[in-house]
Amino acid sequence: MAIRRTLLFLFSFVALLASATGLVAQPSTNAAPPIREIPIDGPIGPATSAFVARGLEQAAAANTPLIILRLDTPGGLDGAMRDMIKAILASPVPVVGYVSPGGARAASAGTYILYASHIAAMAPATNLGAATPVSIGGGGSAPADTQPEPADASNTDGDNKGGQPSDDATAKRRKAVNDAVAYIRSLAERRGRNADWAEQAVREGTSLSAQAALDANVIDLIAANTTQLLDRLDGQNVETAAGMQQLNVAGARVEQRAPGWQTELLSVITNPTVAYLLFMIGIYGLILEGLNPGTGVPGVVGAISLLCALFAFQVLPVNYAGLALIALGAGLMVAEMFAPSFGILGLGGVAAFVFGSIMLMDTDVPGFDIPFGLIGGIAVASALLLFGILYMFLRSRRERIHTGHAGLIGSRCVALTDFEREGRVLLHGESWLAVSHTPVVRDEPLVVTAAEGLKVFVRPAGPADTTIATGNAPARGPIPRR
Template sequence: MRKTKTFSWILLCLLSFSLLLPSLSVVASGKVYHIPLENEVEDGLKAFLQRAFTEAEEEGAKTIILEIHTPGGYVTSAHEIGKIIANSPVEVVAFVNSKALSAGAFLALHAKKIYMVPNATIGAAAIIDSAGNAADEKSNSFWIAAMEAAAESQDRKPIYARAMADKNVDLPENQAPEGQLLTLSAEEALKVGYSNGTVANLNELLETLNLSDTEVVSVEPTFAEKVARFITNPMVVTLLLSIGLFGLVMELFSPGFGFPGLIGLSSFGLFFFGHTVAGFAGYESVVLFIIGLALLIAELFVPGGIIGIIGGALMIISLLFAGESVVHMAYSILIAVFIAIIGMVILMKFFGKNLHVFNKLILRDATTTEEGYVSNVNRVELIGKIGQSITPLRPAGTIIVGNERIDAVSEGSYIEANKKVEVIQVEGSRIIVRETNKGVE
């Protein structure tokens, strides 16, 4: 009886284990994560790829296929994304469809394998500054070394990576014309070991990697991540800060709350939304900005200036630490301040009279003569009157006309006291006289 019971338990365990085998085989085989790397390489892309790679790792993915189609982008962002690819415990395969240029080539070199479509290209990775000019020697040296290190990390010949970033490299095969950066076609990349094969599409790539029967999970950026990618672009950041500063300055110097304030707050709101979604800004930055803005508004009601200075400083600090790089944010803030000042000057100079908001900023009432205002009495009725000098005029002195003592100046010559004078001109409070022989009127 005991043997029968023991046998039943063994049979039950074997049956349970057999039922678990299909699920275990799925876990063992893993999944393929298909992740697009498209458009410009910038901070927003980094945030999306960080999420996608983390999800692939947590789900036990076997392979990540990084589909690359980019003209390049920002060096700092490329370095951070390169670290994500290099440190991934999941094998990364770069699928170049159809170009991996500049920063895109740098990222492709971090992948374990590279596959390209027939008309794809990879290379042309010189570093340029924001004005489109070649970067300085120090930056170039750093970038060339980074390109070589990326190639060497996956056992690729570094000379080709160097030639992609340095037009002065002399290649034995003469793939690049003299004085030009190296850009490899799919055939050339395969020949020099910068490609593991040429495939027509993603399905053919899966067959080549023996993954055609594996579940493919495509990861796409969410709407919020797409917005964040746009907003965290350095050019857009500078534009948002410029509009925000311009709007708030106009609003703070005009009574009430109107359209400029709404535009300014909306611009700053978009800035913090994009940087929060991208993972660069925390809620503490938003709170710090709100406190700074409140103190700046309080300065309008509390004299002294200290509160306003503290408020402005808090706002600048919150913006500095909301971006990925404090240095880049400092440049953006300085440029935004300059643009906001120029914008205010232009609007006030050319459109101020036609814009209602500037009526609150600029005092337009003038005490003109046409409106009945005079700075002092203009004694034009004295012209032609004859009087007598009470004191010598050298050229200023005092005369008497009728029974009225008047301060006057001579026409230019010296006039002694007790001489007859004639009022010849009146310029506001300035009475001009000359000596005369006419009788007193």
């Protein structure tokens, strides 16, 4: 009886402990998912756009209550910016565009993203604006860059004989600016923000500080840090693609999402400087493999680098005329190696290479240009390589020929037998039929004067012939006798 009571007590205790454990664990399973914070640092390109769009999709799938886009950017490419804005407008989760503390900025493309966000916030000592698109130079789409349009239109794109911009350049710029104005006004009207200042930021390139932006109804609030931002957002109603939502985010946990290795790799490859270097490595690698077939390493490295560069050029605003000039320059330098023109083809190749490199990037967006120092360095290296090839070519023309019949003339040989006119001589370790106009005795040193087929013409060697054979390797060991 006592044993039964003891077992009953133990079972009751275990059941009570399991119930208590379930009650304690229940709140953790029902805890709200954390807030996602996605950083946007530096120039906005295809890699940043893909990273943000993927982050918004993952946050929506995880039922995240809020997404914070932490902005610090000088601008970026128009296509990448529009892809990000499309993802923000379609997001069922409220998105807060927050210009992060520490003197960050949301210039150019960042201003558009801030206007597209459900809530626009800035930290003190930050700024936004300068949203004028830079005029396009080679037919690509206008990037949302940070450079303001000059007040005097005579200094913009293209000049005619009278010093005024051409009609095509003026029309092209007008189209780009009007399109940007209409786009940012539509974003401002959708979010109920100051559309007039947005247009001014595009047409005149003006900027605002955080407090001035708040006073002008450009942003919704100012917060010194993320905790203060969440406290001020708590309880607000936000209209999203999924309908009206009320924010309950005070004291919520914030989870930062850093770019993965795929995004980092894509960012590195699509960096114009890196893409340019990969392109040059690819070209020179294939050239070296062509000049030295079978080596393998230059060809493999060159092929991989060239494919990576072409992938980067596919998503970057590339001027294909510049790309063609670079390829032409490389071709001319290769032609100089096979058809020496005393530097004419090579110098033309270097010039085409330099002009093509300057024209390669069809945009002036900060962070998407190729440094002139890099272009100059590669141009100097190519010129030095060219002059080195020319030097070796000229030196080879002055050197004594070592192959064929011409290489035998002046060589030393030794008679293997006595003969009056024809006999055998030892020449370069081989027995040759020799013809002499004077009698020859065995072991007599001779000099080759001509060669015809498998026959050589010889004469006795004199004191002045001791330097004739300096270009030939001396015989090793005693001369064999027959």
